[in-house]
Amino acid sequence: MTRNKRKMRKHELKKQAFLAGLTTMAVGAVALSSGYVQADEQVSSSNPSSDVSLVTGQEANQTISDIQSNPENQEQARDTTDNQVQAENKEQAQATGNQVGQSSTDESQTGLESHEISGTGVQAESETDPTQVTPIETEVNKEAGQENSTVKRASVVAVVERKTANTVSAARGDDYPAYLKNAAPDSVIDPWRLYNRECTSFTAWRLQSVNGFTIPGAYGNGGQWGYRARREGYRVDNNPAIGSVGWLDDGSYGHVAWISNVMGDNVEIEEYNYGYTHNYHRRVAHKSAFTGYIHFKDLAVVSKPSDGRYDVESLAPATDRTLSDGDYVIASTLDTNFGLDINDSNFQNGSNVQLSNNISDSRAIFNIHYLGDGYYKIIHKKSGKAVDAGDGGSKNGANIQLYDDNGSDYQKWIIKPSWNSNSFEIISKKSGLNVDITERNISNGTNIELYEKTTSGAQQFRFISLDNDAKRTIADGDYHIVSALDDNMVLDVPYNTSEDNTQVQIFTKKTDQNDNQVFKVKYLNNGYYSITTKTTNKMIDDTGNGAFNGNKVSIITPNGSESQQWIIRASAINGFFEIVSKRKNQVLDVTGAKASPETKVQLYARNNTKSQAWKFVPVKKD
Incomplete structure (x- = not known):
């Protein structure tokens, strides 16, 4: 493609994204005017812990706004013909022309970014007549009732009947790990073998940290996710759910995003690399903006009554x-x-x-x-x-x-x-x-x-x-750390890597001298221990000093922080120990209690099960 053609192509894509954005705005604006949906205020990338509002009908008089701040994967312009692009733009322009009049105020308030949406998705969105959305609440409750009565969600963490369309948003803001978002785009391979600051990497992180689901490594470009998930037996349909993955096949790299709320025919989305910015973004869009929704391990629906009290x-x-x-x-x-x-x-x-x-x-x-x-x-x-x-x-x-x-x-x-x-x-x-x-x-x-x-x-x-159990319990030395789930499964560093933020796992025990399964345990004379890899001298670390269930446990260069200090205390299971994070009382846990190679290790609240019990077996010296 010549330089001039590339410029023309870029111009066409921006135009297409602008028109598609107006369509999405129009749908959102009508829902807003019905007292139904609200998008949150903008979040700056430099302030990832900005306030995140609950999406409620009571607060629906606030302005729809895009929330921008961090990235997305290998999504670049689709290599389609100019004629196809012009046809799609014409179709979007017609749809937009019917709706822009109803959302002119939104247009002046909202800055659009260039984001590629397939012609099919845009057409479906434009065919939704905003004037037919009232009464939204009646139709939504009917739809929710049908879902609850007909869809069997085997993969859902905890399914609760949707009593109201006014649900609690699960949005968390930009919680993407600092080492991934502060690095240049595509310069770091994350624990899921995806490039950093791409939509795929962020979605994999969110599934791991919130849903408690570890996606297989190298899951591919966003456009491939739905097809692969369906082949692997996961439910893929057109019914969004909180914690599901919105999947877009646009004929090129595609896009994936994490669904933080469902509000009738609209979804609240958290994502990276929307508009090719490689930054965090949050928005509200019509559900037809995606090809489908992947239900790896959805979250429960939690309703929030209109008086501000939790249900x-x-x-x-x-x-x-x-x-x-x-x-x-x-x-x-x-x-x-x-x-x-x-x-x-x-x-x-x-x-x-x-x-x-x-x-x-x-x-x-x-x-x-x-x-x-x-x-x-x-x-x-x-x-x-x-x-x-x-x-x-x-x-x-x-x-x-x-x-x-x-x-x-x-x-x-x-x-x-x-x-x-x-x-x-x-x-x-x-x-x-x-x-x-x-x-x-x-x-x-x-x-x-x-x-x-x-x-x-x-x-x-x-x-x-208060860490009342912080004291010396075992001698310093080199150990295999064996899971109570299976005597053949031990704590392991994948591929014996020395790369910071690599999540530790369990793996089949090899030889006594297999260094990626040998850890130096040292008492720090303050009630806590450090646990260090034998060959790379990286420390076992509570990544980000996190306190939530599912927080990643990884290897990090020694830094003297609390996140690298651990209590080793007797477990409820005889002969085994818990490994407890300092000042947070969360314990090392085998994800899903799955005793199989490459199962990741996380932090979790104590439940006295075998997935949280470990035996320290001294390594035989030559």
Whole structure:
């Protein structure tokens, strides 16, 4: 292709993307005007932890906006003929002409990026008459009911009946690992054998970190995913679900994205390399923007009532166990020097829970105990009394207090991972309201109350483990670390690589001197151990110092951080040990309890199963 033709081709693609974008905007704008869907505010690439709003009907009067910030794979211009491009542009222009009049204000507010959408996808979108979308809610509820009654989702983590079209967004913002997003595009091969800052790499990361699903290595360009997944037995259809993968076959490299919310005929999308920017992006589009949806391991649908309270009946089973039982300081993410405390040294029934910067005091220690079914009780360690929703526990501003442990719903809490790294929301079973720092005031004595869900840091807390079991338990030395799932499966570094951020796995035990299966264990004289690869001197690392279930465990150059320090404590399984992350009380876990070669190792809340038990077998010396 000559230089002039390439320029002309680039111009045509930009024009096509612009027209296709207007069509998507028009559909989104009509849904918005119906009080149904909202896209979040823009997130800068330099601030990946910006607030992420829940997509709710109540908030639907806000403006649709694209959220841009990070990348996508080997997606470049399709090599189609000029005649085909002109035909597609003509078709899109006709569709857009019918709808632009209804979305002129959106056009002035939204900056479009060049993103390639197939002629088929655009045509299907343009054929949706926006005037027929009202009553959206009735049609959506009907569709949701049909899905729940007819579709058997064997691959779903936890399927909950969709009681309302107003669902909780699972969007997390740009959580793509720093070593991948800060490197030049296509300069790093990720743990899934895909190039960094491509749509495929980000989607593989999100499936691993949120869905708990490890995609096979080198899954190919985005346009191939749907066909390969179907061949491998995964459900691929035109019904989006939260946690599914939107898949576009455009005749070239294609595109994949992670679906963070489903709102009738619209989907909220998180992705990389939308518009060939190699950056993070979030948007709302009509579901026909994709060729189909791949259901590797969907997330549960969690509904959020319009009054700002969580629907705890759906949220609890979807959230499940998120923290290991143990003693914690509950610190504010706004300032981790401040945490929950009790203002009454007598610890009577009704003693108030408040904010304090004296979190080293015993009054600031709480024991977290999982009750099952997605609920925890939170016991004040020094008094033995339970954290309790006072004042009836059902209205904004209801006080949080201590009370005798009685097992009531006033004392049951959901501890839900929040969008902010390592932070959690604490939600009352009684009311569906969040534990909240009053007026977001970080100072001694600020009251702790219940309030409807916001994206404020006033409702986000860090659970900092006291690590009572941090002590010397085994001798320093070289070890094979054997999984309790199978005596022949040991901790292993793939291909004996020395590349940082390579995720560790289990693999069939080879010889005693097979160096990628030998680890140097050293006590650090502070209650913690380091675990180092024998040949490369890279340390086992809790990647990103993460606290969420599914966080990757990898090898990293020694850096002295907490993420490379571990408690080795006796397991509930005789003769085995747990390997516990410092100050987070999460343990090394074989993903899916799958005792087979190349199964990845992750962090997970303690469940006392064989997937979290390890035997340290000394390596025989020559």
